[in-house]
Amino acid sequence: MLDRALAAGVSASYVLMDSWFTHAPLIGEVVARGLDVIGMVKNDNKRFLVQGRKLSLKDLYAVASPVASKKHSILRSIRTELVCGTSVHVVFVRHRSKKNEWLAVLTTDLTLAVEDIIRIYAIRWDIEVFFKCTKSLLRLQKEFQGRSYDLLISHTTIVFSRYILLAWQHQQSTDARSFGGLFICYAKKSVRRIGR
Template sequence: MVKQLQQRYTYNGRQYTLPGLKKFVDFSSAGNMFGSLVVTTKTGIPVKIVFVRNRHKKSECLYLLSTDTSLNNAEIVRIYGNRWSIECFFKASKSFLKLGSEFQSRTLLLGYKTAERLYALERIEGKQEAVDRLDDVLYHKIPYISDYI
């Protein structure tokens, strides 16, 4: 996801910010939730920016950036959706397991990282039952393991 900073992208020979580029995207049809533009960065790299419109507030938009300009909009949104759920899992697991910057137990860290990788793989493969089982283990059993290490 790209933040609305003052980063400028080149489109049709001119420099634009993300809100400026949004004006070129056609959201006219009723069910059209996203559109895209292929632009170049200041370093000359071609990127595809997908604009995802907020259903409830049409003026708001998320910006998803991909360096693979051949992917269609739905595929980019799907990939970001998978990645976002993994990021949320990582943050929640870190919070539940109390893994701050001063974490010392290598055994617990190794177990956590293993569970994290399993979760990511199962999530990517779409195996919801396995994801639910991992959630149960991570949120209900692993926090108590740290009491014994």
């Protein structure tokens, strides 16, 4: 999928992943294509290399340094390596609903500040909202049943186009920045009437 996107001329700085995809082999494949990864890390049997030792995510949290940040939700961070040898920066943040627990986000871009890592990863939420809307409100999965790949792509394109139009309409009606065009339009009409 990334190869098709890159071949089509799509450019990106980061590939954002949820915890289902943030695994060393896939991260290595993405980095090999010249892209950086930012992804949530599942607390499973993954191992990270720290001074020659293989540590679990829980052990990595214990050795990570506390972060002095204006955002109290950012707890710790550490630069380490995945077992495959890819260098990563792991940031631990407080779990919103379970205050005694933490979540981990990693990136392969070692130049990013911890706040930027979290800010960029948060963009993923818009993607989740998009998929929820297309599946439940716009009936992406239930409105059309077809077996042809081309038909599925066509249907998906129509549903996504509907979403784009609805999102644009919502922005035009709620975002104060979009009212400027309306003001300019009416101002020009008023000037024309006064000038006559």
